Amino acid sequence: MSDQAFVRTEMLPEKEPPASTVGIVGWLRENLFSGWFNSILTVVALGFIYYVLSGLVPWVFQSVWNADSLNECREIMTETWGSTHGHACWGVVNERWLQLLYGFYPDHLYWRVNLALVLTLVALAPVLFAEQSPRQLWYLTAAYPFLMPWLLWGGSIWGPIMVAAGFAIGYLGYRILVPVAGGLVAIIAAFALPIIWWLFLAGGVAGAIDSVIPIGIEAVESRKFGGFMLAVLLGIVAIGCSLPIGIVLALGRQSDLFIVKTLCVGFIEFIRGVPLITLLFVASLLLNLFLPPGTNFDIILRVMIMMTLFAAAYMAEVIRGGLAALPKGQYEGADSLGLNYWQAQRLIIMPQALKISIPGIVSTFIGIFKDTTLVSIIGLFDVIGLSNAIRADTAWNGIYWELFAFIAFLFFIVCFSMSRYSMYLERKLHTGH
Amino acid sequence: MSELMTDREIDRSKMHVSDNVAIEITNMNKWYGSFHVLRDINLTVNEGERIVIAGPSGSGKSTLIRCINRLEEHQQGSIVVDGTELTSDLKNIDKIRSEVGMCFQHFNLFPHLTILENCTLAPIWVRKTPRKEAEETAMHFLEKVKIPEQADKYPGQLSGGQQQRVAIARSLCMRPRIMLFDEPTSALDPEMIKEVLDTMIELAEEGMTMLCVTHEMGFARQVANRVIFMDAGQIVEQNEPEEFFNNPKSDRTKLFLSQILGH
Ligand SMILES: Nc1ncnc2c1ncn2[C@@H]1O[C@H](COP(=O)(O)OP(=O)(O)O)[C@@H](O)[C@H]1O
Ligand SMILES: [Mg+2]
Numbered sequence: 001m002s003d004q005a006f007v008r009t010e011m012l013p014e015k016e017p018p019a020s021t022v023g024i025v026g027w028l029r030e031n032l033f034s035g036w037f038n039s040i041l042t043v044v045a046l047g048f049i050y051y052v053l054s055g056l057v058p059w060v061f062q063s064v065w066n067a068d069s070l071n072e073c074r075e076i077m078t079e080t081w082g083s084t085h086g087h088a089c090w091g092v093v094n095e096r097w098l099q100l101l102y103g104f105y106p107d108h109l110y111w112r113v114n115l116a117l118v119l120t121l122v123a124l125a126p127v128l129f130a131e132q133s134p135r136q137l138w139y140l141t142a143a144y145p146f147l148m149p150w151l152l153w154g155g156s157i158w159g160p161i162m163v164a165a166g167f168a169i170g171y172l173g174y175r176i177l178v179p180v181a182g183g184l185v186a187i188i189a190a191f192a193l194p195i196i197w198w199l200f201l202a203g204g205v206a207g208a209i210d211s212v213i214p215i216g217i218e219a220v221e222s223r224k225f226g227g228f229m230l231a232v233l234l235g236i237v238a239i240g241c242s243l244p245i246g247i248v249l250a251l252g253r254q255s256d257l258f259i260v261k262t263l264c265v266g267f268i269e270f271i272r273g274v275p276l277i278t279l280l281f282v283a284s285l286l287l288n289l290f291l292p293p294g295t296n297f298d299i300i301l302r303v304m305i306m307m308t309l310f311a312a313a314y315m316a317e318v319i320r321g322g323l324a325a326l327p328k329g330q331y332e333g334a335d336s337l338g339l340n341y342w343q344a345q346r347l348i349i350m351p352q353a354l355k356i357s358i359p360g361i362v363s364t365f366i367g368i369f370k371d372t373t374l375v376s377i378i379g380l381f382d383v384i385g386l387s388n389a390i391r392a393d394t395a396w397n398g399i400y401w402e403l404f405a406f407i408a409f410l411f412f413i414v415c416f417s418m419s420r421y422s423m424y425l426e427r428k429l430h431t432g433h
Numbered sequence: 434m435s436e437l438m439t440d441r442e443i444d445r446s447k448m449h450v451s452d453n454v455a456i457e458i459t460n461m462n463k464w465y466g467s468f469h470v471l472r473d474i475n476l477t478v479n480e481g482e483r484i485v486i487a488g489p490s491g492s493g494k495s496t497l498i499r500c501i502n503r504l505e506e507h508q509q510g511s512i513v514v515d516g517t518e519l520t521s522d523l524k525n526i527d528k529i530r531s532e533v534g535m536c537f538q539h540f541n542l543f544p545h546l547t548i549l550e551n552c553t554l555a556p557i558w559v560r561k562t563p564r565k566e567a568e569e570t571a572m573h574f575l576e577k578v579k580i581p582e583q584a585d586k587y588p589g590q591l592s593g594g595q596q597q598r599v600a601i602a603r604s605l606c607m608r609p610r611i612m613l614f615d616e617p618t619s620a621l622d623p624e625m626i627k628e629v630l631d632t633m634i635e636l637a638e639e640g641m642t643m644l645c646v647t648h649e650m651g652f653a654r655q656v657a658n659r660v661i662f663m664d665a666g667q668i669v670e671q672n673e674p675e676e677f678f679n680n681p682k683s684d685r686t687k688l689f690l691s692q693i694l695g696h
Binding site: 327329330332333334335336337338339340343347348351352355429431 | 502503504523527528530531533534535537539540541542543544545554555558559587588589590603604607
């Protein structure tokens with residue numbers, strides 16, 4: 001025993017780590033050349049990257065910007081580099097970029113689209129960066145759902161105001177009925193009153209007021225909408241509406257009420273089981289069979305509804321994953337303090353469930369945004385639809401890569417921003433574990 | 434499982450049991466599906482009582498105290514807390530929950546809120562206390578559990594013992610008349626157990642009505658005025674701590690005590 005006894009008399013001082021593990025050399029060693037297998041992989045990967053870039057970079061940068069047709073492009077290429085191979089013809093983008101962005105929107109009204117975009121960014125600020133934004137911005141955010149469509153479609157100001165009035169009517173009905181008729185009746189009224197208002201009264205009232213006080217801007221028809229602007233518009237609506245609907249569906253799916261639960265599960269499973277294209281065809285063709293003849297149910301509105309429902313079903317499942325990941329103790333903690341169901345959901349459960357689900361939620365956002373290109377199939381001129389139309393022009397017949405590269409670039413900017421924002425948000429919400 | 438937990442003298446001046454009934458459980462039965470987990474429970478707790486509930490794992494201790502604030506629903510018999518009977522009436526449940534504080538084995542703090550926010554949340558939303566007042570109360574109780582300097586941190590940044598003390602402070606902010614503890618020290622390292630028990634002793638010294646499920650028999654001896662032994666969903670024996678430990682009547686109790694105190 002005694003030869004194993006040991007008492008330390010002096011504590012060891014702290015030492016610098018070995019030089020080979022710090023600095024650039026250390027980083028290279030650790031990350032790229034940590035063993036013979038890793039070193040081979042690194043060399044092969046570098047070779048591959050070089051191969052791709054050596055083709056891509058000249059294609060992008062040794063290119064023709066000023067040309068009115070593909071043939072002119074080719075002539076210039078042959079003159080300058082002796083071959084048409086390996087050089088991009090950005091002339092098409094140069095000539096048609098406004099159309100790719102705005103579709104057939106009247107060009108003297110482009111400012112309205114631009115203003116709507118600025119408005120979107122400003123209205124988003126308090127949502128995305130709550131702490132850094134002034135509180136007054138929330139008023140703008142609240143007005144945004146009515147302002148933005150008015151800017152884009154134009155027409156009388158009274159239309160959007162009457163739509164907004166529907167929400168006020170629902171709220172007032174609820175407040176008035178709660179003390180008189182009880183919670184359930186009031187909730188039903190809060191949904192029923194606005195719907196009655198919108199369906200039967202709002203149009204008439206708006207028309208009446210407009211004939212007395214006509215305030216409005218030039219109207220733009222839905223079929224003029226197109227290009228990247230359409231993708232952004234559909235994306236914003238589907239993303240903005242699918243999150244709240246998804247939350248409600250996810251909660252409904254967890255509900256103890258059998259009917260509510262069954263309805264939510266049925267809805268989610270049905271929508272997820274059907275391709276988006278089918279839903280879009282339903283929106284564009286089949287609905288006409290069911291609607292009374294002569295009803296004018298805007299095609300873009302129909303598509304928006306379908307995309308929102310589609311995204312909401314996926315969102316509900318993503319959020320359900322977040323809910324399932326929360327320990328039961330969180331519900332018990334909230335219950336034991338006397339918080340009611342909605343308080344517990346809003347203050348304790350949802351903030352955490354949504355935080356857990358951020359990666360999934362943002363993936364769904366990105367997915368639905370890219371899926372907006374599917375509307376070209378039902379004849380809307382989004383960017384893909386337009387690129388086909390441009391190719392149908394004899395001047396640009398046969399041009400593919402340049403158009404798709406440009407479209408890809410547009411989508412990449414938006415999707416990459418969303419992805420970066422979600423990483424920022426995750427970091428911001430990280431509170432230890 | 435430690436025998437001794439506090440070296441200081443316990444101040445018993447305010448620790449008296451009143452004649453008012455705080456909790457009255459009569460012929461209560463509970464099933465999980467077809468599993469009869471609580472059988473014919475009869476228990477009266479007076480105001481100011483400090484009751485320790487002991488018993489082997491799975492005997493239904495947690496289920497019993499969770500029935501008292503309706504985290505679990507009982508199917509037969511009655512539970513009356515502070516004169517309000519627990520039925521499926523949500524109003525009664527909310528009322529009772531806001532009067533009964535509860536601490537859990539795993540603290541159940543809200544990780545996305547700071548310590549201060551954890552403590553002010555329920556007063557603000559349930560009691561409708563103005564934020565400023567709620568924050569003052571919260572700081573008062575955080576000082577009491579000796580961690581006011583952690584108020585702006587998040588639960589994840591605190592040690593287990595500190596988290597449990599925050600959980601106690603969070604309950605106290607609702608000014609409860611009764612406190613329930615479900616194995617509050619079981620998830621803690623030995624050195625942290627003492628700080629949590631000390632906090633609980635201080636509560637007892639102030640005359641709080643307490644029901645504690647715990648294996649800390651030292652705490653039971655020194656603080657409890659009654660120890661309840663449960664096995665297989667039933668109350669097998671209850672007595673004053675002295676009698677309970679020195680002179681257990683039932684064989685099950687003897688076996689349990691020899692296992693928990695022996696070795
Ligand atoms: N939610 C539940 N569903 C079914 N059985 C449960 C549930 N919770 C606890 N039980 C069972 O009930 C019994 C008592 O559990 P519990 O009250 O947690 O015991 P204790 O706290 O004394 O260890 C155990 O056998 C346990 O397996
Ligand atoms: Mg237990």
